[in-house]
Amino acid sequence: MGAGEAVAILGTRPRDKGALVASFLSPEWLADLTTTLNAHAGFKAAIANVDLTLQFVVSDAPVDKESRYYFDIADGSVLAAPGDAAEPDVTITNNYETAMALSKGETNTQMAFMTGKIKVTGNMAKLMMNQAMLTQFAAAAAGMKVDY
Secondary structure (H helix, E strand, C coil), rough: CHHHHHHHHCCCCCCCCEEEEEECCCCHHHHHHHHHHCCHHHHHHHHCCCCEEEEEEEEEEECEEEEEEEEEEEEEEEEEECCCCCCCCEEEEEEEHHHHHHHHCCCCCCHHCCCCCCCCCCCHHHCCCCCHHHHHHHHHHHCCEEEC
């Protein structure tokens, strides 16, 4: 197995000093994201009393063409996991380009929604009540090293 094959299998690429950087939307990225969000004071404060499950669907993804993952927020912590949530409160659908821009902090959720780049179904009121969580998510994720 060559280095390129190992990278594709692991969903990561080498960092400068031998560490690995997770590929965007990979299971490794979701694990890193869970750790990052749960360690971010602003995000933790924003989800302190929140019980919310968000399903994400990303179209036009480079590997699987569609990437599905979810956030399960409860008891003051978040789990970001691949696949489908059993009972999501909200489903957020966008394309890979938009998901990447949001992750990099190049655009914000509200602008993407208002311009039709994000589609939201489900309990919109519950999502709107937790705007601080979305803002803090962007702040926490901005510091992550990710292979796009």
